[in-house]
Amino acid sequence: MELQLVRVPKNVPDPLNRQRSSCEKQMSDTMHSHAIEHPGENLSNDIRRRLADVEPRAQRTFTPSLAAIARSAGCYHWTCDGRKLADFTSGVLVANLGHNPVAWWRAVWRYLGLDQLPATADGFAVASPLTTYNATGEIEVQATERLIANLRSQSGGARCEQVLWAASGSEAVQKALWAALAWRRKDEPPQSTADSIILATRFGFHGKKGLAGATTGSEKDPERDARVRFISFPREECIDTAHRAQPLDTTCYEAELNELWRQHASRIRVLITEPYLGGGGSFHPQPEYLQLLQRFCRAHDIVFILDEIQSGFGRTGPMYAFTHYGLEPDLVCLGKGLGNGMPVAVVAGRADILGSLEFGEGSDTYSGNPLAAAAVLATLDEFESTDVLPRGAALAAVFQEGLERLTELPAIAHLRGEGLVWGIEFAPLGNRSAAEVARAAVAACYLGDDHGRAIHLLGPLAGTVVRIAPPLIMPPDEAREYLDAMHDIVTRLT
Numbered sequence: 001m002e003l004q005l006v007r008v009p010k011n012v013p014d015p016l017n018r019q020r021s022s023c024e025k026q027m028s029d030t031m032h033s034h035a036i037e038h039p040g041e042n043l044s045n046d047i048r049r050r051l052a053d054v055e056p057r058a059q060r061t062f063t064p065s066l067a068a069i070a071r072s073a074g075c076y077h078w079t080c081d082g083r084k085l086a087d088f089t090s091g092v093l094v095a096n097l098g099h100n101p102v103a104w105w106r107a108v109w110r111y112l113g114l115d116q117l118p119a120t121a122d123g124f125a126v127a128s129p130l131t132t133y134n135a136t137g138e139i140e141v142q143a144t145e146r147l148i149a150n151l152r153s154q155s156g157g158a159r160c161e162q163v164l165w166a167a168s169g170s171e172a173v174q175k176a177l178w179a180a181l182a183w184r185r186k187d188e189p190p191q192s193t194a195d196s197i198i199l200a201t202r203f204g205f206h207g208k209k210g211l212a213g214a215t216t217g218s219e220k221d222p223e224r225d226a227r228v229r230f231i232s233f234p235r236e237e238c239i240d241t242a243h244r245a246q247p248l249d250t251t252c253y254e255a256e257l258n259e260l261w262r263q264h265a266s267r268i269r270v271l272i273t274e275p276y277l278g279g280g281g282s283f284h285p286q287p288e289y290l291q292l293l294q295r296f297c298r299a300h301d302i303v304f305i306l307d308e309i310q311s312g313f314g315r316t317g318p319m320y321a322f323t324h325y326g327l328e329p330d331l332v333c334l335g336k337g338l339g340n341g342m343p344v345a346v347v348a349g350r351a352d353i354l355g356s357l358e359f360g361e362g363s364d365t366y367s368g369n370p371l372a373a374a375a376v377l378a379t380l381d382e383f384e385s386t387d388v389l390p391r392g393a394a395l396a397a398v399f400q401e402g403l404e405r406l407t408e409l410p411a412i413a414h415l416r417g418e419g420l421v422w423g424i425e426f427a428p429l430g431n432r433s434a435a436e437v438a439r440a441a442v443a444a445c446y447l448g449d450d451h452g453r454a455i456h457l458l459g460p461l462a463g464t465v466v467r468i469a470p471p472l473i474m475p476p477d478e479a480r481e482y483l484d485a486m487h488d489i490v491t492r493l494t
């Protein structure tokens, strides 16, 4: 393996830290002129070079491998040069059922009426339209009813009475916050939403756009929406799996919430959090932290939004993380695994809150379109009628064991995670920073070992944390094989 041939920049700014110094900006500008290249990848390098000319760098979050993928099936990708990669990412926690499951695709086609492909004489398929803007149809109502039934059948899903559709996770978060800000407590007079306060967990990730972006990160963001106040999250207390196993003393977190209430009282309308800090570095809190937040919301009639955009659809073990965290959110945001790759997201929750928005306030061109609804129906079919969740649970044990073995290596500082969502925090090695080691690990896994075993990973989260989140259907013996490969590759980095 010739790591030095991988032409990747040495320092890359953390995309979550929007306070970039001018030096970082300069570095980022310099990087732009170099397309990533890997030895012996003629076709992939050609694609990367052409893309660097026609797409701005903002299109992607920096990943030193920048895999050019030609085909995918199950838990594997094949690069444009024909190399096989085990997918330890599920896209970005999207293809929980694996890539291109045939039964899922057949169901999508069937729901759209494309399986028989009856056509008119002049060449049009007689099938569901792909757009039903300001109209509707059977597919949309079926998908909405099925999703509500699925959510309500789980412990903690009782408040999921209605669904507001969106086309991306950020949009679902934005719509959830709009609805929460428009909602009024009983007998409360109408008031301007400019006075409202949104609480969000510091270092959370809810997306990059609009209010979703405003609730992402911390108060260090200079363009922060003044309505957002960040609350503390117990990162130190769940820095690794051993710490997380200890009970959490919630006293200081409770005191902080009470002080906020004392200062702002009913101006606080909504609190948004994630089951775990995903994009913020894979910090999985003790359930008592999240339960405290929910209790605080209930005590003061504050809307409790749980962003399950990456944790839903079996990622942490059960169908939704709220079941095993002992929560019952007022609104829950879903995306990613909801469409298994089809761009679709929703906010589901209390009808009185979602009903606070007027006609058109939650609408847009693509939300609730038949293609998205068909994908959701097909995804629900798979989760409800196959053993994908128990398979995921069995695979989770294999990953936990394999990743715990990795922590013996000096390159690894901490391991955090649950189910099939893990974060490996890298440590500095010699004169290399932890961020450099993490990026080198991603590139080395992509290039693979001497047996041709290579792994697809994403660029590190929060600079130093490599995310491991394979599809739930990866066969356990193949997972062991690739975890062994990863161990060998990271060992060689040292």
Ligand SMILES: Cc1ncc(COP(=O)(O)O)c(C=O)c1O
Residues within 6 Å of the ligand: 168, 169, 170, 171, 173, 205, 206, 207, 208, 274, 278, 279, 307, 308, 309, 310, 335, 336
């Ligand atoms: C918890 C969470 N919320 C929201 C989002 C934003 O979703 P999208 O990228 O689809 O806008 C993400 C994306 O990673 C996420 O992990």
